[in-house]
């Protein structure tokens with residue numbers, strides 16, 4: 001007897017009328033039209049069943065703090081960093097935990113069940129680190145939270161930066177972070193990449209670095225990151241986040257760089273919502289769009305995922321833990337409007353994001369975790385177009401969240417609704 005049988009589902013790869021058999025929190029079988037006894041059978045009614053969304057780049061220590069102590073007037077990355085610096089001395093652990101837990105509730109309701117969050121290690125108190133380690137423990141039954149030791153003010157630029165970061169790792173933070181473009185010089189930035197990659201290799205950790213989040217085309221720390229990943233045998237364990245300088249780089253240099261990144265096994269996370277708003281702020285017209293070269297990286301064989309980065313914090317006042325909104329913006333900024341392009345944007349917030357995060361048991365095959373989101377959409381294009389309603393969210397076979405089907409009701413005299421064209425939301 002199965003624990004759960006989901007029938008009549010569409011899958012992201014386009015297969016229709018599919019059933020998924022679940023036992024002991026894992027997928028036992030995925031096949032068309034399965035009929036087997038189960039404790040519970042759910043008719044998916046032809047809606048899209050996907051593995052859950054994953055966010056490979058977030059800042060949970062700052063989330064939901066919008067307006068504290070003031071809002072970012074210029075909208076720039078640098079004012080955001082300065083504003084975060086004003087907020088940090090005012091932070092209380094219990095408020096930070098409460099905001100982070102509220103965000104995790106939003107995430108679960110949206111079918112977002114794995115988040116990689118950077119956590120600021122610049123202050124010797126390590127208050128954000130201790131608070132997010134507590135959050136990680138509390139959400140563990142329903143959400144995978146990975147933490148990155150992130151020296152926001154520069155690991156070399158900040159007094160005691162290396163020691164603070166190492167202490168965060170000692171406390172249980174999973175991944176080594178960095179911010180080479182915020183160090184004092186290009187040389188210091190490159191030195192920070194080398195130092196942090198060596199630290200990760202010594203400790204057997206993964207690396208996820210904010211890399212070249214700038215419009216400066218000469219910011220080339222991704223090149224050093226790729227080199228160090230290869231030199232230290234960290235292939236498949238290193239990620240470059242943002243990489244927005246690639247948007248402004250000379251094409252000739254980019255044509256050398258892309259194969260180097262692919263060869264090094266470094267993945268890239270673009271953050272479309274944030275970089276469409278933060279980058280190009282020093283331009284008049286034309287204004288650069290400031291997202292990294294997503295389709296070109298994908299074509300070169302690099303794993304590329306999309307992150308949310310910020311929700312209601314010193315850098316960004318919008319957002320709602322909706323990774324379909326992230327995919328929607330990514331699709332627009334990268335002009336990925338072809339059918340393969342749209343599918344790649346869906347992968348960027350599901351399978352590719354899971355690969356960046358190294359999540360075991362992720363996927364829609366026998367043996368994978370029975371973790372899914374049932375979307376009120378007929379395919380991935382509709383899911384992104386509508387930022388579709390999440391009907392049900394399961395993790396390891398357990399139902400975590402539900403939202404009723406929604407459809408608009410119009411009251412137009414003499415104009416009955418044609419249900420073939422109903423837009424669901």
Ligand code: FE2
Pocket residue numbers: 057058059118210241309
């Ligand atoms: Fe970030």
